[in-house]
Amino acid sequence: GQQVMQIPQYQHVQEGEDFTTYCNSSTTLSNIQWYKQRPGGHPVFLIQLVKSGEVKKQKRLTFQFGEAKKNSSLHITATQTTDVGTYFCAGTDHAGNMLTFGGGTRLMVKP
């Protein structure tokens, strides 16, 4: 079945440093979504990417979808303490609605 892997599993950064998390799928994806889960909270939708090579920005966050639609990345510029949480990618293959989540990258920001 479809597998989605994320690296790194954990990342400690100093406030103001940049952060990137990478997502790789074992199969070609129809689309990919990114979610953020704060400690003790539930996943909250950030964005959806559909097109090959797509790049989307949300303020300090930049999301990319690979040309082959098998990988994706999330880059945060100049991290802030409010960025703390676990970032999950979740992909859908062409078969249906089911999202397969990666294991997540837990971001910790030191003030």
Next chain:
Amino acid sequence: GAGVSQSPRYKVAKRGQDVALRCDPISGHVSLFWYQQALGQGPEFLTYFQNEAQLDKSGLPSDRFFAERPEGSVSTLKIQRTQQEDSAVYLCASSFWTGVYEQFFGPGTRLTVL
């Protein structure tokens, strides 16, 4: 407006007990999903409903797990004869339409099986 709600928020069960977890999706949302999230892991898909129809239950780990959404709104996930490995957070999510859209997650039910 109101988001997705789940009850109870916490449930402690003795091994072998049956439990029922409730999900109230956002009003008008057609699609409803159940996920299981173990500590430090990503959510894992359990089952999917489109209105009252259960279209995918491929993620249910055993026949002890059963889900229903009889009127196309509220859903219940039932686990029979709970085992320790069932301990996890059970997340419910809803989506406005079919196809792949943003999913709105509830706060989850943390199940601990002793």
